[in-house]
Amino acid sequence: MLAWVVPAMALLLVAPYVIDPFQTLTLTYGLIAAIAALGFNLLLGYTGLLSFGHSAFFGGGAYTVAFLVKYLKLASMELFLAGSVLVAAILSALFGYVCVRYTRIFFGILTLALSQVLWSLAFKFFWVTGGTDGLRIPTPTLLGMAPSDDKMEFLAHHYYYYVLAVFAICVVLMWVIVHSPFGKALQAIRDNEIRAEFIGIRIRRYRLIAFVISGIFTGVAGALWAPLNGLASPDILVWTFSGEIVFMTVLGGFRTFVGPIVGAIAFTYLKTYAVGFTVYWQLLLGTVLVVLVLALPTGIMGAVERLASKIKKSG
Amino acid sequence: MAVFLIHILNALLYSSVLFLIAGGLSLIYGVMRILNLAHGNLYALGAFVTAWAIGLALGAGAPNVVLFVLLPAGAIAAAVAGAVIERTLLRPFYKRPEEYQLLMTFGLLMILEDLIRLVWGPNPLSATSVYASLGSISVGGDRYPAYNLVIIAVGIIAAVFLWAFIYRTRFGVLLRATSQDKRMASALGVNVNRIYIQAFTLGCFMAGLGGAIVVPSQSAVLGMGVDALVLAFIVVVIGGLGSLEGALAGALIVGVVREAGITLFPEIELAVLYLIAAIVLLVRPAGLFGRA
Numbered sequence: 001m002l003a004w005v006v007p008a009m010a011l012l013l014v015a016p017y018v019i020d021p022f023q024t025l026t027l028t029y030g031l032i033a034a035i036a037a038l039g040f041n042l043l044l045g046y047t048g049l050l051s052f053g054h055s056a057f058f059g060g061g062a063y064t065v066a067f068l069v070k071y072l073k074l075a076s077m078e079l080f081l082a083g084s085v086l087v088a089a090i091l092s093a094l095f096g097y098v099c100v101r102y103t104r105i106f107f108g109i110l111t112l113a114l115s116q117v118l119w120s121l122a123f124k125f126f127w128v129t130g131g132t133d134g135l136r137i138p139t140p141t142l143l144g145m146a147p148s149d150d151k152m153e154f155l156a157h158h159y160y161y162y163v164l165a166v167f168a169i170c171v172v173l174m175w176v177i178v179h180s181p182f183g184k185a186l187q188a189i190r191d192n193e194i195r196a197e198f199i200g201i202r203i204r205r206y207r208l209i210a211f212v213i214s215g216i217f218t219g220v221a222g223a224l225w226a227p228l229n230g231l232a233s234p235d236i237l238v239w240t241f242s243g244e245i246v247f248m249t250v251l252g253g254f255r256t257f258v259g260p261i262v263g264a265i266a267f268t269y270l271k272t273y274a275v276g277f278t279v280y281w282q283l284l285l286g287t288v289l290v291v292l293v294l295a296l297p298t299g300i301m302g303a304v305e306r307l308a309s310k311i312k313k314s315g
Numbered sequence: 316m317a318v319f320l321i322h323i324l325n326a327l328l329y330s331s332v333l334f335l336i337a338g339g340l341s342l343i344y345g346v347m348r349i350l351n352l353a354h355g356n357l358y359a360l361g362a363f364v365t366a367w368a369i370g371l372a373l374g375a376g377a378p379n380v381v382l383f384v385l386l387p388a389g390a391i392a393a394a395v396a397g398a399v400i401e402r403t404l405l406r407p408f409y410k411r412p413e414e415y416q417l418l419m420t421f422g423l424l425m426i427l428e429d430l431i432r433l434v435w436g437p438n439p440l441s442a443t444s445v446y447a448s449l450g451s452i453s454v455g456g457d458r459y460p461a462y463n464l465v466i467i468a469v470g471i472i473a474a475v476f477l478w479a480f481i482y483r484t485r486f487g488v489l490l491r492a493t494s495q496d497k498r499m500a501s502a503l504g505v506n507v508n509r510i511y512i513q514a515f516t517l518g519c520f521m522a523g524l525g526g527a528i529v530v531p532s533q534s535a536v537l538g539m540g541v542d543a544l545v546l547a548f549i550v551v552v553i554g555g556l557g558s559l560e561g562a563l564a565g566a567l568i569v570g571v572v573r574e575a576g577i578t579l580f581p582e583i584e585l586a587v588l589y590l591i592a593a594i595v596l597l598v599r600p601a602g603l604f605g606r607a
Binding site for chain 2: 052094104105108114125202238240279280282283286288289290292294297
């Protein structure tokens, strides 16, 4: 494992010096998406619950930042993160309380439906949320350091490292969570609910805790995304955005720990180039998804693993 | 009084379209256990095809009667699309976990959304001449578009036909048997694959019909499918996923609440609908008419 982590981390550390600022920004978006996908996968990969409502927590995090800027005139990224953790925790506890009573398809529909409530509120209460115009978000201070005049330089450098640090913390935290007794219990629930209940695991409570952790991770991603994008708009609350989070997780492979990370970065690049390449990017991405589900259901990491084991066998 | 009557008619109008969409969604889920996220796009496809066909006919100078004959074109197109989708893309997934089916239909949603844009462009298509050709009637002194009554009538006729189809024909018996126990039905000689493709086609036909009859009164626009799907979800959650009676009851509830919401509480109209759905779920988890 370490043999992979060290080179990957080294590459991410030197990236802003090697690739141009535009590429660095795309990579920043990728890392932020990776945090969201990591959180999402605690539910899909480890607890066996497919949520189609994670846009609520992502958007919740982003709108928290926007509100803190607009109504409290705050500018500190640390306060933004703290605020969005709090908001995402409250939102996911509320949603989770209703949703974890169900599993499978009903869980998916319910999460989708509840996230659409937030969307409709953001959409309709335009005097609070700016409606479809959204709310503008200026570049924040990082650890008390004011943003420099060159916004692009600041985002592609200081902000990149800030996101990278948060990303690293999130990865370590998630690693600890899924390898803790709690994480093992979640996997037991995923694999056999009835047996898990028999050995004394309180299924509903564990699912709720997993739901809240998952929501918080996604909320943090939303908070990091907001200043980078400069605008919080209802687009990130629509349920199809939740679909994108599902998409990237499956693209990377939801049966492995690193799958969502790989998938999120790959998806971000894929989408950036598809959008630049054609107005019919949805058609392109949709086809990718259909082919993926048909031919490569274990995602990129699943394919890599299979390839690696084949090489080992023949070698 | 007249205003009240018009509100009732509007609620019925809305319920009719919703029943066609949600009924198809529910039928497909009931028989195949597949939740089709692309279902709204088939509704949109119906609307676009009908608007396009009527536009062509108008260009050729066809009389009004022909325009009405062309209305079902969208429903037929959606049914054909459904049959193709079931046969090629969904059939490999019946034995795999349902997460993959959801993902597949989500991919389909993206594809269909852009295919409609590719074929008909980004501008709305309308077929208002059909709407205008019927003129209006007088409801308690106020004028009300006569075409809206056609939509309500189609909704009622579709509900009656569907009921007769499912409870009074041999095909309906096979459909219900497959829905209740697929393996048992298969063991007794039912060709389950054929039932599946028929059920999926029928469900898509209903969605397409919804789009086809609605397009004269409002334009076909990009994104209409995704919006409709979310409302159809509320309907089936309230009524019970997989139940046609539930789809009917859910569509009526949503239609009435929405009509009341537009005049009384426009900001939180959608939120109120979700709240009703949430309450129904907490009290009766399987929905009003669902089987546990």
